[in-house]
Amino acid sequence: MADKTSTTRRAVLQASLGAGLGLATLSTLFVAGGLKPKKEITPESEPPKEGDRFVVAEGPDKGKLITVDALPLGGPFVLAWPKDPKTGVVKNGERNNLAMIIRFNPDEYDEETRKNTDQGVAVFSAICTHLGCTVSQWLADQKAFLCPCHKGIYDPRHGAKVIGGPPPRPLPMLPVKVENGEVVAAGGFLSPVGVVAGRRSSAPRV
Ligand code: FES
Incomplete structure (x- = not known):
């Protein structure tokens, strides 16, 4: 009887250990493989695509469609969300969709940048490539974007x-075209948005 009980206990212990090891192995694989649970893509979180319009992301004009005329020449920029014109869905369910829209005289852009603008309008991601803060400020004297987290500065021209x-x-950058005065995406972002693994600098987070 004593033997039977201890055999049963041993079996339970071994089963638990096995399950524990199994879970540990799975976690290790999960981390080692860089696997993440799949994020469900909804109409609100879908990335910007050709044909999308843009709406103002904040302030008194929040939700208003962005037209060329509404963009001050030479800055500052306007923070914007893409909007699917067919469904009317504003794609504000994914932070990486946040964009900055700016307008300069077309001559002020360098040649490469100008290719992706129209009527002087340019669209960039608003997510800092350092540690992912929102690039939320405008330096009027330098005509540049400022990320307030660690003072990252970007030159839109x-x-x-x-x-x-x-x-x-x-x-x-996101290529853009102007149709009937409205700012329209000519495609998605041309490079990965935000922090790219392995390219993070060592500056401390504040
Ligand atoms: S997160 Fe933008 S400069 Fe660090």
């Missing part, structure tokens, strides 16, 4: 290249 602070790469 030169493809949002980094001209100050720790960001490792420019802000992704």
Whole structure:
């Protein structure tokens, strides 16, 4: 009887250990493989695509369709969400969809940047490539975007290249066209949005 009980206990213990090891192995694989639970893509979180319009993301004009005329020449920029014109859905369910829209005289852009603009309008991701803060401020004297987290500065007239602070790469650009005065996406972002694994700099988060 004693033997039978201890055999049963041993079996339960072994089963628990086995399950524990199994879970541990699974977790290790999960981490090692960089696997993440799949995020469900909804109409609100779908990335911007060709044909999308843009609406103002904040302030008194929130939700208003962005037209060329409404963009001040030479800045500042307007924070915007893409909007699917067919369904009317504003794609504000995914932070990486947040964009900055700016207008300069077309001659002020370098040639490469100008290719993705129309009537002087340019669209960039508003998610900092350093640690992912929102690039929310405008430096009027430098005509540049400022990320307040660690003072990353980007030059919109030169493809949002980094001209100050720790960001490792420019802000992704989104090609744009103007139709009936409205700002329209000519495609999605041309490079990955936000922090790219392995390219993060070592500056401390504040
Ligand atoms: S998160 Fe933008 S500069 Fe650090």
